[in-house]
Amino acid sequence: MIDLSSDTVTRPSKAMLAAMMVAPVGDDQRQEDPTVNALQEKVSDLLGKEAALFLPSATMANEIALKVHTHPGDEAIVERSSHFVTSEAGGPAFLSGVMLHMLEGKRGIFTAQQVEAGIRRDDPHCPPTRVVCVEQTSNRGGGSVWPLDALRGVAETARKHGLRTHLDGSRLMNAVIASGIDAREHVRGYDSITFCLTKGLGCPIGALLAGHREVIRAARRYKHLFGGAMRQAGIIAAAGIYALDHNVTRLKDDHANAKRLAELIASASNLNIDVAAVETNLVYFDVAQTGLLGQEFVNQLLARGVRVTSSAGPTLIRAVTHFDVSRCEVERAGRIIAELAQSASQSVARTAPAR
Numbered sequence: 559m560i561d562l563s564s565d566t567v568t569r570p571s572k573a574m575l576a577a578m579m580v581a582p583v584g585d586d587q588r589q590e591d592p593t594v595n596a597l598q599e600k601v602s603d604l605l606g607k608e609a610a611l612f613l614p615s616a617t618m619a620n621e622i623a624l625k626v627h628t629h630p631g632d633e634a635i636v637e638r639s640s641h642f643v644t645s646e647a648g649g650p651a652f653l654s655g656v657m658l659h660m661l662e663g664k665r666g667i668f669t670a671q672q673v674e675a676g677i678r679r680d681d682p683h684c685p686p687t688r689v690v691c692v693e694q695t696s697n698r699g700g701g702s703v704w705p706l707d708a709l710r711g712v713a714e715t716a717r718k719h720g721l722r723t724h725l726d727g728s729r730l731m732n733a734v735i736a737s738g739i740d741a742r743e744h745v746r747g748y749d750s751i752t753f754c755l756t757k758g759l760g761c762p763i764g765a766l767l768a769g770h771r772e773v774i775r776a777a778r779r780y781k782h783l784f785g786g787a788m789r790q791a792g793i794i795a796a797a798g799i800y801a802l803d804h805n806v807t808r809l810k811d812d813h814a815n816a817k818r819l820a821e822l823i824a825s826a827s828n829l830n831i832d833v834a835a836v837e838t839n840l841v842y843f844d845v846a847q848t849g850l851l852g853q854e855f856v857n858q859l860l861a862r863g864v865r866v867t868s869s870a871g872p873t874l875i876r877a878v879t880h881f882d883v884s885r886c887e888v889e890r891a892g893r894i895i896a897e898l899a900q901s902a903s904q905s906v907a908r909t910a911p912a913r
């Protein structure tokens with residue numbers, strides 16, 4: 559099976575496992591795990607932030623960031639298709655008691671003007687706006703890369719109004735490789751950063767929250783409170799160090815593979831895709847013209863040996879390239895997708911009632 563369902567399906571390579579086997583470890587709850595400490599320093603240095611905290615998942619990093627930046631009853635500005643909204647089980651409401659003010663972005667990207675307009679007036683009827691969150695790259699925006707001036711504009715506007723800023727950089731290194739711009743520049747001016755190890759970087763577990771020392775000090779308490787404080791976590795942190803040393807520059811292969819997949823998909827006249835919009839490793843396309851619903855298309859594709867997902871819309875499909883899928887498999891998958899689309903249209907035409 560060619561699994562294009564997510565960049566999280568990768569398995570640790572032999573070399574990564576070897577690095578994990580020999581990692582020096584200690585009790586991370588006491589901050590005594592040397593490998594965890596080394597990873598935290600490596601990521602804070604990469605992002606140009608004062609400190610970083612190793613966590614089990616990017617969801618936990620996002621939710622802890624929100625908890626640190628807000629009080630119950632506050633409002634957070636987010637994009638309506640962001641992970642906070644679609645995929646964190648209502649965490650902002652449940653864990654932080656915050657309202658989400660959802661902006662409508664273009665491919666997940668919104669403007670400083672939208673932030674300005676979204677900030678609540680100082681009025682007892684309104685929840686106080688406290689934080690602005692962006693997602694780099696934007697998952698449901700199609701793996702789109704926020705341009706630097708858009709990121710900066712949002713951060714500056716937020717600061718001008720005394721708001722905190724959070725950047726969900728679960729796929730930050732995809733943005734770095736696609737743009738050729740240093741990670742520090744992407745996150746400059748943001749108070750906290752989620753940095754995930756399990757997406758394109760090929761690790762089995764882990765994410766970090768980076769930011770100012772005071773933000774991370776507060777985050778460490780919530781890590782414990784949320785049950786994320788681990789013991790000899792160096793065994794998994796070692797995978798992160800290995801990934802940062804070996805698996806970053808190769809993301810350009812995933813991006814080239816995604817572009818090739820998009821071209822093959824575009825060869826089917828009844829599949830709708832914007833090839834130019836494929837900037838990183840996520841490929842979204844619409845199957846409405848095949849006459850199938852997204853989930854039907856997913857099921858029929860699975861029967862042909864290709865796995866994709868359909869959760870972003872009734873006829874929208876997502877395919878993701880990653881470490882564990884080769885150029886050859888991408889070529890094969892692209893052809894199978896195009897063939898299924900063509901044959902689906904023909905069988906729909908055959909079964910349509912005569913007029």
Ligand SMILES: Cc1ncc(COP(=O)(O)O)c(C=O)c1O
Nearest residue numbers: 615616617618641693697726728
């Ligand atoms: C943009 C974004 N943020 C956060 C997450 C959460 O990552 P995890 O499921 O590993 O906690 C994901 C997961 O796909 C994501 O795409």
